[in-house]
Amino acid sequence: MQIAIVGLAGAGKTTVFNTLTRGHAETGGFGGLQLNVGVVKVPDRRLDRLAEIFKPKKVVQADVTYVDLPAPPASSEGRVGTEELPAEHLARLREADALIHVVRAFEDPSFPHPAGSVDPRRDLEQLDLEFTLADLALVDRRLERLGTSGRHGTQAEREANEREEVVLRRLKQTLEVGDPIRDAGLDADEEKAIRGFRFLTQKPVLVLLNIGEADLPRAADLVSSITADYRHEHTLVDALSAKIEMELGELEPDEAGVFMEELGLKESSLDRVIALSYRLLGLISFLTAGPDEVRAWPIPDGSTAVDAAGTIHTDLARGFIRAETVAYDDLVTLGSTADARKAGRLRSEGKTYRVRDGDVVEILFSR
Ligand SMILES: Nc1nc2c(ncn2[C@@H]2O[C@H](COP(=O)(O)OP(=O)(O)OP(=O)(O)O)[C@@H](O)[C@H]2O)c(=O)[nH]1
């Protein structure tokens, strides 16, 4: 899973990146072109409990890759800003499964906002507009091509092109009124027809309002005032103080505890942001446990047992026989797989079984 951290210059993207990845990338770069990539293990207490039961040689957490991208240049007449990005940046942005959009909400006289004032709503809309323009340019170019060379080819090709054109015309309308593609209400077939474009406004977004330390007690109010008129599909809004979180991450756990208490923080944003990203992407984790390895595997909610098998290895999906499944809670309550079996809690599930979060699964397969 790849998540791109985006936002206007100086919004606090790199500070958020450092917080999430416990990294030390340089901040305050004033829009430099540095691209940062970091991998984060998803904290999951269930793995610790399973490790106590199975005493495996290793424990493998799910991971998320975060990419910290510099702000795109602003679009101007006839020129789309994001398309001016270096090719690697644009590719990273397009490949991302989701976006974290960092929006500056902190006041800091020593670091004045380039626009002269701090206005999170304005900034949020400005980057949204950039991404909308980028998608619109892509749609327009493709429609133009479909209008010429798209009329040739075999009958099947022409039909596919017509179907694509219908979807793209709808997207054009959505984008032209300023809405993101994630609001277009595409069905599964339509989504499939346009998947290859990797449209920016189709990606799920976590908007992170980066607030100053003094505003921490007002975080919830700020979030609700923004969400009141920022209603989009697959969009979540949350607030954090990136600078505080980065500093917290650099402390020893007990020092961090004291500091958090002083600030009135109940949990670190790190865990919350990771959990929110999971929710946003509609991901759940199934677990595997044995003497070699205890491991969490992220998959989209709604996946079947055979999808889960394929996540582990394609051979397991190909030769799938059944999935021996026990819910995590049952397994830890009963204490072992054997006891779960005796108690009738170990289920034998077929290919179409819908995997649930926390299912501990063993795939039986033929080679
Ligand atoms: N006071 C305060 N300063 C912050 C906060 N978050 C970031 N900053 C400061 O704002 C400046 C910009 O932060 P960065 O994380 O580098 O921002 P960025 O979005 O990566 O900036 P560019 O990559 O240059 O576009 C740095 O000097 C940070 O220390 C915050 O929550 N409070």
Ligand SMILES: [Mg+2]
């Ligand atoms: Mg930066």
